[in-house]
Amino acid sequence: MTIALSLKVNDGLVLATDSASTLVAQQPGGATAVVQVYNNANKVFNLRKGLPIGAITWGAGAIGRASISTLLKDLRRRLTGEDPAHADWYVDPKTYSVEDVANRVKQFVYDDNYVAAFGTWPAKPTLGFIVAGYSAGVDIAEEWRIDIDAQGDCGVPSRVRPLDECGLSWNGEPEAISRLVLGYSPALPAVLEKQLGVPPTQLPQAMQIISQRLQTQIVSDSMPIQDAIDLAYFLVDVTEKYSRYTPGAATVGGPIEVAAITKHEGFKWVERKYYYNRDLNPEASP
Numbered sequence: 414m415t416i417a418l419s420l421k422v423n424d425g426l427v428l429a430t431d432s433a434s435t436l437v438a439q440q441p442g443g444a445t446a447v448v449q450v451y452n453n454a455n456k457v458f459n460l461r462k463g464l465p466i467g468a469i470t471w472g473a474g475a476i477g478r479a480s481i482s483t484l485l486k487d488l489r490r491r492l493t494g495e496d497p498a499h500a501d502w503y504v505d506p507k508t509y510s511v512e513d514v515a516n517r518v519k520q521f522v523y524d525d526n527y528v529a530a531f532g533t534w535p536a537k538p539t540l541g542f543i544v545a546g547y548s549a550g551v552d553i554a555e556e557w558r559i560d561i562d563a564q565g566d567c568g569v570p571s572r573v574r575p576l577d578e579c580g581l582s583w584n585g586e587p588e589a590i591s592r593l594v595l596g597y598s599p600a601l602p603a604v605l606e607k608q609l610g611v612p613p614t615q616l617p618q619a620m621q622i623i624s625q626r627l628q629t630q631i632v633s634d635s636m637p638i639q640d641a642i643d644l645a646y647f648l649v650d651v652t653e654k655y656s657r658y659t660p661g662a663a664t665v666g667g668p669i670e671v672a673a674i675t676k677h678e679g680f681k682w683v684e685r686k687y688y689y690n691r692d693l694n695p696e697a698s699p
Contacts (some may be wrong), residue, residue: 414664415585416652417456417469419543419556420645422579424638425675426545426554428467429645430456431653432667432686434474452667453686455482459672461492461504465554465679466514466546467672471585472561473538476522477530481540488521508549515544515557515570523559523567537565541584543573546674553577554674579634583648586665589655590648596627642673642683 417430434454435447454474460466470481479487491502492514502517522542531537538561545556556573574580583590591599602620605611611619631644649669656665671683 415454415456415471416583416587416590416649416665417471417541417543417585418581418583418590418645418648419469419545419573420581420632420641421545421554421556421574422632422636422638422641423634424636424641425673426556427638427641427645427671427673427683428457428469428543428545429649429669429671430469430471431649431665431669432456433663433665435662435664447662447664450662450664450666453688454480454667455670455686457670457672457685458482458485458489459680460485460489460514460518460544460546461509462489463493463679464504464506464509464546465674465676466509466511466544467674467680468518468542468544470540470542472540476526476540479526481522484522484526485518488518491521492517506549510548510551511544511546511555512548512557512570514546515542515559518542518544519559519567519570523561527561527565527567531565534565537561537563539563543582543584544570545573546680547676552676554676556582558582579632581632581648586652586656589652593648593651594629594631595624596629597623638673638675642671646671646684 414435420427432452432454434451436449456470458468490496491499492504494503540561542559543556557570558573559570561567653666657663668686674680
């Protein structure tokens with residue numbers, strides 16, 4: 414599992430994730446159980462070097478033998494024109510849009526790889542992405558979401574929020590941030606209905622009232638990008654600690670990775686892990 418969040422303010426947006434990758438196995442009775450948690454997965458990506466476009470991912474950490482990180486680096490070669498066999502995938506810095514890039518991510522990950530790898534599986538892994546950044550000539554950042562559900566279906570990318578709105582989105586294990594920001598657990602609607610007898614027809618109104626009374630306005634549109642970075646880091650960190658101290662496997666953890674995307678500075682890493690010593694590899698590309 415994971416926590417992957419996108420935080421958009423007027424000055425730009427922040428992408429942040431943990432680094433946990435959970436290995437599950439099917440038990441003799443058919444149930445699944447966590448058998449190993451690795452803490453060095455890569456879930457934040459610069460999709461086109463030199464352009465203000467990035468992505469985060471949650472859900473399945475690999476398709477076949479290739480990690481999502483490796484697959485998106487393969488895709489990046491196409492988008493930068495480094496793959497002669499797919500020259501038509503080249504992203505022109507003068508005319509591209511974030512929506513077009515999100516459609517390319519969906520086509521490459523889902524149509525070209527996921528369907529081939531998992532098409533015959535009875536139970537399919539879920540997988541999600543947010544592709545975010547600035548389109549050519551546009552002054553406001555935007556976010557596009559891609560969801561592959563448990564039936565293995567995937568629609569076209571959809572906007573996370575209207576272009577002129579700011580806000581926070583989180584995916585993966587939502588419990589800690591939902592309690593902190595919304596004021597309640599995602600399990601609350603089921604508790605209201607099953608344990609307290611709230612009729613299903615009244616649930617939407619009940620949840621609306623609860624949200625209005627309990628939600629914390631933690632994101633401000635005018636928040637400076639550094640404060641947005643600090644907030645994103647804090648929310649991933651609190652989710653990791655929540656996972657650590659609650660019963661069960663700590664399926665959110667490892668180094669926190671953070672990237673900021675702004676109109677003038679583009680995609681910038683703020684926190685990032687490296688599997689190699691950078692002092693010994695001065696020519697290594699970031």
